[in-house]
Amino acid sequence: xxxxxxxxxxxxxxxxxxxxxxxxxxxxxxxxxxxxxxxxxxxxxxxxxxxxxxxxxxxxxxxxxxxxxxxxxxxxxxxxxxxxxxxxxxxxxxxxxxxxxxxxxxxxxxxxxxxxxxxxxxxxxxxxxxxxxxxxxxxxxxxxxxxxxxxxxxxxxxxxxxxxxxxxxxxxxxxxxxxxxxxxxxxxxxxxxxxxxxxxxxxxxxxxxxxxxxxxxxxxxxxxxxxxxxxxxxxxxxxxxxxxxxxxxxxxxxxxxxxxxxxxxxxxxxxxxxxxxxxxxxxxxxxxxxxxxxxxxxxxxxxxxxxxxxxxxxxxxxxxxxxxxxxxxxxxxxxxxxxxxxxxxxxxxxxxxxxxxxxxxxxxxxxxxxxxxxxxxxxxxxxxxxxxxxxxxxxxxxxxxxxxxxxxxxxxxxxxxxxxxxxxxxxxxxxxxxxxxxxxxxxxxxxxxxxxxxxxxxxxxxxxxxxxxxxxxxxxxxxxxxxxxxxxxxxxxxxxxxxxxxxxxxxxxxxxxxxxxxxxxxxxxxxxxxxxxxxxxxxxxxxxxxxxxxxxxxxxx
Numbered sequence: 001x002x003x004x005x006x007x008x009x010x011x012x013x014x015x016x017x018x019x020x021x022x023x024x025x026x027x028x029x030x031x032x033x034x035x036x037x038x039x040x041x042x043x044x045x046x047x048x049x050x051x052x053x054x055x056x057x058x059x060x061x062x063x064x065x066x067x068x069x070x071x072x073x074x075x076x077x078x079x080x081x082x083x084x085x086x087x088x089x090x091x092x093x094x095x096x097x098x099x100x101x102x103x104x105x106x107x108x109x110x111x112x113x114x115x116x117x118x119x120x121x122x123x124x125x126x127x128x129x130x131x132x133x134x135x136x137x138x139x140x141x142x143x144x145x146x147x148x149x150x151x152x153x154x155x156x157x158x159x160x161x162x163x164x165x166x167x168x169x170x171x172x173x174x175x176x177x178x179x180x181x182x183x184x185x186x187x188x189x190x191x192x193x194x195x196x197x198x199x200x201x202x203x204x205x206x207x208x209x210x211x212x213x214x215x216x217x218x219x220x221x222x223x224x225x226x227x228x229x230x231x232x233x234x235x236x237x238x239x240x241x242x243x244x245x246x247x248x249x250x251x252x253x254x255x256x257x258x259x260x261x262x263x264x265x266x267x268x269x270x271x272x273x274x275x276x277x278x279x280x281x282x283x284x285x286x287x288x289x290x291x292x293x294x295x296x297x298x299x300x301x302x303x304x305x306x307x308x309x310x311x312x313x314x315x316x317x318x319x320x321x322x323x324x325x326x327x328x329x330x331x332x333x334x335x336x337x338x339x340x341x342x343x344x345x346x347x348x349x350x351x352x353x354x355x356x357x358x359x360x361x362x363x364x365x366x367x368x369x370x371x372x373x374x375x376x377x378x379x380x381x382x383x384x385x386x387x388x389x390x391x392x393x394x395x396x397x398x399x400x401x402x403x404x405x406x407x408x409x410x411x412x413x414x415x416x417x418x419x420x421x422x423x424x425x426x427x428x429x430x431x432x433x434x435x436x437x438x439x440x441x442x443x444x445x446x447x448x449x450x451x452x453x454x455x456x457x458x459x460x461x462x463x464x465x466x467x468x469x470x471x472x473x474x475x476x477x478x479x480x481x482x483x484x485x486x487x488x489x490x491x492x493x494x495x496x497x498x499x500x501x502x503x504x505x506x507x508x509x510x511x512x513x514x515x516x517x518x519x520x521x522x523x524x525x526x527x528x529x530x531x532x533x534x535x536x537x538x539x540x541x542x543x544x545x546x547x548x549x550x551x552x553x554x555x556x557x
Contacts, residue, residue, distance in 0.1 A: 023036065024048075029069075029073065030051065034078060040149055041153070043153035045118055047118055047149060048116065049079050053114065060276065062275075082116065082144045084108050085142045086108065086110070088108060099459070101146070113165075115143065115163065117201055118149050129201075129203040130208075131211070131235070133187055134213075135217070141216070143163045145457075146453075150457065160194055163186075167284065167291050173259065176272075180294045191234040207485065208235040209236065211239035212240070225304045225314070226300060231315050235316075236488075239323065241322075242323070251293055252291065252292035266283065305417065308421055318424070319488035320424055321428070322426070326447045327444050328449045329402030330448040333440075334449070348441050364402060407449070429501060430501045433446070433447055433451075433473050435473075436466055436469070437470065447499075455474040456477065473499060476500060477500060
């Protein structure tokens, strides 16, 4: 009965009130949050998990931009457990390092716009706030994997991890029905919530740093250049880790075809409204992987590199930090592992043939360019370069190639544009330390794609023993990040290992990024060499065919 339900509700509120007397609590704009108290070594951290930052995007709000939550100050919220993650396929468990939190039950829901807050207990006030945007491809993002308590305890910063819609729910685009880029709008709404509530957690709303890895980092590059939030001052600093949004592999050029195919598969031909009534799991199953951001002339009007060239950059961002790992190309290796490619076991056994190498390169170029033509000429150039450096194994050369194509070259261009066009203090780092807990093949002797993230978030899980050196490197990286979030500068701990190279990008138009190992000649970088410049006409033709390349590799210079 309604009377029984009311009594149950009152009892629940009473129990929460009693719990609040012993557990940490704060008063936010969505009510009183009752959280957890945890200890990292002897450092106390308060966790507030599953905190809503927008209305649930369900029913009529499915495929819509996020709607702000009304103020509910009188409510008492249990913030001791994670909320379900946004609807997505189960990630490949073997690809997730056990140091990260893995949800064995794979609890997902469309009601998923929640964030998690990790607050160090300290006498200091107005702490820097670091907002983590997760991203394992725009089809996967699970904030629950990233326990921010270790980073909060060591860095004395407030860490916030954000959930946002992914896949078809986050990036479907149908004119007049689904605007596209809903997942990016979710991130903006989360940042707005953090800005408005930072003080109640002891944070400084004027010292918010947004950071992320891979597609989380790519999302931030879009936030930084979005005309929509240009003057909103939602964050002061940003850290991009292994990703800038550029190229056909990031942006969806087939949104209309994909949407039409989905509508046909679920029986909603020519009736987009029908999609709001389809079971979310059915939509997930019938929508293929590969939903991506679009140039929608609302959130985005250009790729980030093009936007920077036009001087388009978020007002109020005062400093930038961009980071890479030495072997970023292991990202390509993960793809071969996930797809059970015939090349993966050959790579592991160091048995790649020249033909294998070129075929793998062709696959990666096709993905990046969104095209398979013109490939023959490029293959000749790659082979020519390969034969000129026979001392490097095919396996290592493949990792170098993927590192440069997908991560390092776009990051280097982005950093140079920030420093020389936007004229903003820009720092970079390159990590070449292989953690003891790395799951990469033993032939990878250095930091792989994602290893910096494990050092930031993986060591909170005390069930797994890690080497002392891992802790020392992790603490150095966290302290450097925390100082950047607080002061906008980098001073590396004097006890740290040279495994982390930090450098400041110089302030002049002719400068190069002075980073050891980032600028080593690799296959793609060598396209700018004299050997390739002799093919100017072909290169210019290639540029016209694939304008993406002109954004990344300055063929004509």
